[in-house]
Each structure stands twice: as structure tokens, then as C-alpha cells.
Amino acid sequence: MNLHEYQAKELLKKNGAVIQEGIVATTPEEAVAAAQTLKEKYNSDWVVVKSQIHAGGRGKGKIEGTDQNGVALAKNHDKVKEISKNLLGGVLVTKQTGPTGKKVTKVLVAQDVYYPGESETKEFYLSMLLDRGTGKNVFIYSTEGGMDIEEVAEHTPEKVHKEWVDPSVGLQDFQTRKMAFNLGLSGNAFKEMTKFIKALYKTYMSTDASMVEINPCLKTSDNKILAVDCKLGLDDNALYRHPDLLALRDLNEEDPTETEAADAELNYVKLDGNVGCMVNGAGLAMATMDMIQLSGGSPANFLDVGGTANAERVEKAFRIILRDPNVKAILVNIFGGIVRCDRVAQGIVDAYKSIGDIPVPIIVRLQGTNAKEAKELIDKSGLQVRSAIQLKEAAEEVKKALA
Amino acid sequence: MSVLVSKHSKVIVQGFTGKEGTFHATQMIEYGTNVVGGVTPGKGGEKHLDKPVFNSVADARKATGCDVSIIFVPPAFAADAIMEAADAGVELIVCITEGIPVQDMVTARNYLSTRKSRLIGPNCPGVITPGGAKVGIMPGFVFIPGRIGIVSKSGTLTYEAADQVAKAGLGVSTAIGIGGDPIIGTTTREAVELFMNDPDTDAIVMIGEIGGSLEADAARWIRDNGNKKPVIGFIAGQTAPPGRRMGHAGAIIGGADDTAAAKMRIMRECGLHVVDSPASIGEMVAKVMSGVAV
Numbered sequence: 228m229n230l231h232e233y234q235a236k237e238l239l240k241k242n243g244a245v246i247q248e249g250i251v252a253t254t255p256e257e258a259v260a261a262a263q264t265l266k267e268k269y270n271s272d273w274v275v276v277k278s279q280i281h282a283g284g285r286g287k288g289k290i291e292g293t294d295q296n297g298v299a300l301a302k303n304h305d306k307v308k309e310i311s312k313n314l315l316g317g318v319l320v321t322k323q324t325g326p327t328g329k330k331v332t333k334v335l336v337a338q339d340v341y342y343p344g345e346s347e348t349k350e351f352y353l354s355m356l357l358d359r360g361t362g363k364n365v366f367i368y369s370t371e372g373g374m375d376i377e378e379v380a381e382h383t384p385e386k387v388h389k390e391w392v393d394p395s396v397g398l399q400d401f402q403t404r405k406m407a408f409n410l411g412l413s414g415n416a417f418k419e420m421t422k423f424i425k426a427l428y429k430t431y432m433s434t435d436a437s438m439v440e441i442n443p444c445l446k447t448s449d450n451k452i453l454a455v456d457c458k459l460g461l462d463d464n465a466l467y468r469h470p471d472l473l474a475l476r477d478l479n480e481e482d483p484t485e486t487e488a489a490d491a492e493l494n495y496v497k498l499d500g501n502v503g504c505m506v507n508g509a510g511l512a513m514a515t516m517d518m519i520q521l522s523g524g525s526p527a528n529f530l531d532v533g534g535t536a537n538a539e540r541v542e543k544a545f546r547i548i549l550r551d552p553n554v555k556a557i558l559v560n561i562f563g564g565i566v567r568c569d570r571v572a573q574g575i576v577d578a579y580k581s582i583g584d585i586p587v588p589i590i591v592r593l594q595g596t597n598a599k600e601a602k603e604l605i606d607k608s609g610l611q612v613r614s615a616i617q618l619k620e621a622a623e624e625v626k627k628a629l630a
Numbered sequence: 631m632s633v634l635v636s637k638h639s640k641v642i643v644q645g646f647t648g649k650e651g652t653f654h655a656t657q658m659i660e661y662g663t664n665v666v667g668g669v670t671p672g673k674g675g676e677k678h679l680d681k682p683v684f685n686s687v688a689d690a691r692k693a694t695g696c697d698v699s700i701i702f703v704p705p706a707f708a709a710d711a712i713m714e715a716a717d718a719g720v721e722l723i724v725c726i727t728e729g730i731p732v733q734d735m736v737t738a739r740n741y742l743s744t745r746k747s748r749l750i751g752p753n754c755p756g757v758i759t760p761g762g763a764k765v766g767i768m769p770g771f772v773f774i775p776g777r778i779g780i781v782s783k784s785g786t787l788t789y790e791a792a793d794q795v796a797k798a799g800l801g802v803s804t805a806i807g808i809g810g811d812p813i814i815g816t817t818t819r820e821a822v823e824l825f826m827n828d829p830d831t832d833a834i835v836m837i838g839e840i841g842g843s844l845e846a847d848a849a850r851w852i853r854d855n856g857n858k859k860p861v862i863g864f865i866a867g868q869t870a871p872p873g874r875r876m877g878h879a880g881a882i883i884g885g886a887d888d889t890a891a892a893k894m895r896i897m898r899e900c901g902l903h904v905v906d907s908p909a910s911i912g913e914m915v916a917k918v919m920s921g922v923a924v
Contacts, residue, residue, distance in 0.1 A: 259843075267802065323873075334788055351641070357732055357736070357812055357813070359812045359813065359842045359843075359880070360842075360843065362739040362740070362813045363733070363736065363740075377885065389779075393740075394736050394737055394739075394740035395740060432733070435731055435732070435733055437732065446922070452844040462731055462733070463879075464705060464729045464730060464731045464732065465731035465733065465734075465878065468706070468731075487645065487804060487873055488729055494877045496871075496874055496875075496876065498869075498871065506786075507786055507876040508784060508785050508786030508787065508809060508877075509839075509876060509877025509881060510782070510783060510784020510785065510786060510787035510810065510837070510839055510866050510877075510878070510881075511661060511784060511785075511786035511787045511790060511866075511908075512876070512877060513839055513840070513866035513867040513869075513870055513876055513877075513881065513907035514784075514787055514790070514864070514866040515908070516867075516868075516869045516870070517867070517868040517869050517890075517906075517907070517908065518867060519869070519906055520868065520869050521907050525869070526869050529870070529876050529877065531877045536784075551821075556843060559675075562786045562789045562793070563769065564767065564768055564772075564785070564786065564789055565767060565769075594790075594793060595769050595772060595789060595793075596769050617797070618794075618908060618909035619909040620791065621654045621909075622907070622909050
């Protein structure tokens with residue numbers, strides 16, 4: 228589960244970090260009121276209006292059909308109104324959203340933190356995530372903030388630093404000092420950075436995060452260290468022990484069909500191909516998608532019916548797949564282990580009867596526990612489905628169905 | 631011989647009296663696995679499926695001399711169960727549980743690094759030595775005894791591979807499901823190494839998926855150790871979009887190196903026999919085993 232920038236920053240603040248302060252608004256009027264509140268607090272007319280969607284690249288992204296960027300500086304209240312009017316209700320298309328973009332329903336009106344002062348401002352990159360190789364949590368940090376870290380790593384790998392945390396003892400002071408030194412800081416900014424790093428660590432650990440990324444992390448002209456942006460992903464497996472974080476879930480950001488599937492204990496990811504598939508097991512589901520592609524089609528979805536697929540769930544899965552108008556054929560690939568093939572077959576027969584006319588060819592491949600009984604069930608039902616036993620045969624049938 | 635488990639393994643079941651534990655323990659006993667008891671805290675002294683129940687793994691180890699434990703404990707308590715088994719000195723721990731919080735596994739893996747136990751999983755189908763012992767949840771009848779070792783991140787894809795091996799007229803020495811989570815106990819490379827050193831394994835089927843670098847690490851190790859036995863490889867997820875989690879918590883493309891294409895390229899460069907289609911695994915095994923140049 229992902230959080231919005233404003234939610235992630237609140238968590239950082241709660242854990243002791245300084246953040247670029249802001250107020251969430253859902254209407255242009257609220258945005259102006261927010262700008263007024265910030266003006267009274269920080270004595271500046273300048274604010275940044277930031278679209279709140281679950282995707283990066285907002286600054287360079289544009290509202291569909293306009294030249295309005297997803298993040299923009301406003302130097303007076305009129306401009307705040309104009310920008311938030313452009314953003315709210317618009318569809319923001321960024322490098323990460325894909326061409327369909329994401330609807331903006333909230334903006335964060337935030338203080339301008341790039342004000343001039345005694346020293347130059349400087350942007351850094353800071354993140355924390357799991358290093359799968361070592362099984363330890365690792366900080367990734369760089370002096371090259373405000374940029375795409377993958378690009379920094381590719382062109383100037385020497386500028387990307389890593390610091391692993393020993394799970395036995397947790398983050399140590401010498402590590403925060405090392406990181407702050409590597410970022411070239413001294414004096415007050417150095418001290419502020421070591422504090423900031425600890426707050427980042429605390430946020431990551433206390434929320435069971437899968438990733439916290441602060442880009443940019445800013446040294447202000449008066450030597451404060453603060454988070455200008457924050458991206459936070461949570462470990463779905465740990466949400467059961469964080470009801471407060473679960474409450475931050477924004478269903479508007481999720482594909483409604485994927486949410487509906489999840490509620491039915493189906494693992495579904497929508498793709499843009501022409502062959503729908505229904506499989507048990509994540510690995511076999513991915514492999515089936517690959518096979519569809521090799522057969523000349525392209526997968527319309529990833530769908531894992533899970534280890535305890537029953538007739539009801541199979542019917543639900545059919546209904547979800549059929550909602551996609553691009554689907555020209557459906558491949559059911561079940562390797563029965565704990566899942567009994569005859570039960571899945573019954574689900575297919577039931578789905579056919581209750582959905583009525585299914586307009587696309589269905590290829591059913593049932594192998595493993597009770598595969599024979601399953602094939603009999605399907606053959607006896609008189610349904611127009613193409614049955615296969617071997618994976619190879621199923622691939623051939625997909626080819627035929629698309630021809 | 632085979633690897634990890636055999637008919638001599640003495641197996642206990644953690645989470646023995648629960649629904650999952652009961653179902654799969656029954657299946658394992660029917661398969662012929664030497665299940666010597668189980669652990670459910672608070673039910674020590676009782677009998678379940680005609681086997682003794684213990685309060686702790688340490689008690690079970692003392693009474694039965696068990697050297698293998700299989701875990702069916704719910705996700706919130708599974709990391710603790712793994713550490714308990716390691717503390718009791720159980721040589722092989724197989725954790726089936728899916729959905730363990732990542733940070734719990736950071737702790738458990740760190741704990742295991744100070745102990746002698748080997749962990750398989752979590753979020754895996756287990757280990758099976760056909761005709762010897764099934765310590766897992768796989769359909770036993772699919773696995774025919776033979777001389778092909780299988781290592782895989784995925785459950786049903788392991789069954790698929792075993793089925794194709796059988797259809798090719800061959801069989802399996804041991805199949806190891808290493809699990810699909812970001813942190814697992816035994817890596818692809820370690821599993822491959824076990825098979826390379828097993829006199830009863832002639833060739834290895836290595837099945838991976840997008841995410842992480844386990845397959846690339848294994849492929850380089852195989853090359854650096856002289857490609858002693860042929861390895862047939864497949865990576866699932868060639869059509870998976872980046873940044874989306876495909877079912878398994880570990881199956882997500884993060885960078886350029888953990889795509890299926892990158893992994894398959896590295897595997898080919900290291901001398902593995904890589905198939906593009908999951909339907910061709912058995913065929914390739916048969917070709918390699920009959921000495922046909924591929």
C-alpha cells in the first residue's frame with residue numbers, strides 16, 4: 228500500500244523530522260485559505276501547489292489537455308486559485324502514471340522552502356529500503372538530490388552511497404555521522420542531518436515500510452534539513468498490526484476492479500492484452516502470461532485464484548475477466564495440488580450457466596489432483612470449451628482461438 | 631541419496647493441531663513421511679493424528695530426536711516459530727506460511743545467521759524426495775522418483791516442471807521450493823550447490839521469476855564452478871509490467887537487472903539451457919539428458 232506525500236510527511240514529522248509544512252485542499256477556495264494560513268505563519272506569499280496522486284514525476288507531468296504542471300509555484304493568492312483550479316478535477320499524466328494518468332482530487336499547499344539566506348540551498352537524496360541480498364535494511368543516499376536516482380546510479384555510481392543497518396543493534400550514531408559527512412555537511416546542517424536520518428529510520432521501522440524515499444531532502448539557506456517530498460510504501464503483510472496506517476488507504480488511487488478482486492481473495496492485476504487468464508499460483512500465472520505471448524497473443528491480466536479456489540471464486544474471476552472488452556479468449560490453467568480440479572471445473576460450468584452467453588472462446592487446462600474427473604465434468608456439460616491436458620496443447624489452443 | 635530430506639528424516643509439524651497443519655500432516659503421513667510428532671503450545675501431552683503433541687520444539691526435539699520441522703503457523707507468529715526451531719537445534723526448517731511481515735524475516739534471518747539450522751522458505755511449497763519423504767504441501771503423485779533436481783521459487787510451477795519431467799520419461803531426485811518472498815532462508819544458488827554435490831542428481835531444473843538477483847547469482851556460481859551438471863532454466867514474468875507486484879511479495883521488477891529478460895540473458899551467458907516457454911521445460915530436460923546438442 229502506498230501513501231500520499233502529505234500523509235508520508237506527517238509520519239516523518241511525528242517521528243522527529245522537519246518537513247516542508249503544508250495544508251491539504253480539495254477546492255480552490257480551500258487552497259487559498261491554506262495559502263493565507265501559511266502566509267500568517269511563515270510571512271511569505273509564495274507557496275507551492277502540489278497534486279496528491281500515488282505516482283512520481285508530478286513536477287514535470289502535465290494535466291491532460293493543458294500546459295499545467297502537476298506541481299507549481301504560486302507567488303500570490305490569485306495564482307494559488309488559478310493553479311489549484313487547473314489541478315483539481317484534472318487528470319495528471321506523468322512518466323510513472325502511463326498515458327491514462329491519474330485524477331487529482333487533492334492538492335497540498337506547501338510553504339516555499341527555497342527562500343534566500345545566509346548560504347546556498349542544497350538538495351540531497353535519501354531513502355531506506357530492504358536489501359534482499361543481505362536481508363538487511365539499507366540507506367541509499369546521494370548528494371545529487373532532486374534527480375532520478377536510477378540515472379545518478381547509472382552515470383555517476385560513485386555518488387550513490389549505501390549504509391546497511393545491523394539488525395542486531397539497529398542504527399548507530401557513527402553511521403548517521405558517516406552519512407552526514409559523506410553528504411559534505413558541516414556545522415548546524417551536519418547536526419540537523421544526523422537527526423533527520425534517525426527520524427527517517429524511525430519512520431521506516433515503526434510503520435513497517437517497504438520503502439521510504441525523500442527526494443529532495445533540502446538544506447535550506449538557514450541550514451535546516453527538511454523533507455520537501457516523501458514517498459512511502461508499506462508492507463502489505465504487516466498492515467494487520469497498523470490499523471492507523473490502514474485508515475490512510477485511498478481507494479481512489481486503486482483500480483476498482485483490482486480492489487473488488489482482492490476482496491474476493493483473487494490476486495488480479497489488469498494488463499492491456501487480448502487473452503484473459505485464470506491460474507492458480509503466482510509463478511504459474513506469470514508463466515501462463517508468458518506462454519500467451521509466445522502463442523501470438525498478449526495477456527489481458529494476471530490472475531491468481533489462490534490455493535483454495537472454489538466454484539464461487541472461479542465464477543467471480545470469470546466475471547472480472549469478461550468485463551475487459553479487449554479480451555478475445557480466456558485461458559484457464561489450473562495445476563491441482565491442494566486445489567481439486569473437479570471443483571474448479573464445477574466453477575466453470577456454474578459460471579457458464581449463470582453468466583449466460585460467454586462471447587469468447589475458453590480454453591481449459593486442468594492438470595493434477597482429480598484432473599480426470601474435471602475433464603469428464605466439462606465434457607458432459609456440453610459447454611463449448613476447448614479442453615487441454617498438457618501446457619503445450621493449451622498454447623496451441625490459444626493460437627487457434629486467436630487465428 | 632537425495633538432498634535435504636529422505637525416508638530417514640524425523641519430521642515434526644509446528645502448528646500441528648491447526649486446520650492447515652492437520653490437513654497437510656495427514657497428507658504427509660499418507661505419503662509415507664516419517665512424522666514423529668508436532669508442536670502446539672498449550673497442548674503438550676495430547677495426541678493428534680496418533681502422534682505426540684509437544685509444548686515447544688525443544689521438548690519435541692528431546693523426545694523424538696526430530697531433525698526436520700515444517701511450519702504451518704499463521705503469519706504473525708511464523709518468524710517466532712522459525713527462531714524457536716533454530717534455537718532447539720533442528721537441522722532443517724521448512725516454513726510454508728505465506729504473508730510474513732518483511733521486518734519479522736529480517737530479524738529471523740539475522741537470528742539464523744548465528745545458528746546451524748537451514749531454513750527453506752517461507753512462502754514455499756516445501757521439499758519432496760519422491761518415494762522418500764514429502765515435507766510440504768505439493769501433490770505427491772506428480773513427483774516420480776528419478777535423477778533430476780528441481781529448485782523453484784513457485785509452487786504450482788514446480789508441480790508443472792515435475793509433471794513435464796515425468797512425461798519426458800524421467801524423474802525427480804528432490805524438488806526444493808525455495809519460496810517467493812523477498813527474504814528466504816535458502817537461495818537458488820545454495821539449492822543448486824546441494825544438487826551439484828549430490829551423486830544421485832544428474833541434471834538440475836532451475837525455475838525463477840522476476841525480482842531480486844537470486845537466479846543471476848546462481849547462474850554465475852554455476853559458471854564459476856565449471857558447469858559440472860547441466861542446468862535447465864526458466865524465468866516466469868517476461869510479460870510482467872515493472873513496478874507491479876505479481877502475486878508473490880518478491881515478484882516485482884525494481885530495476886533493469888531483475889527483469890525476466892536480463893535474468894535469462896545472464897543464465898544463457900553462464901551456460902545454462904534456458905527455455906522461453908514454460909511448456910518446453912520437460913522437452914529441454916529430455917534433450918539435455920539424451921545428450922542431444924542444444
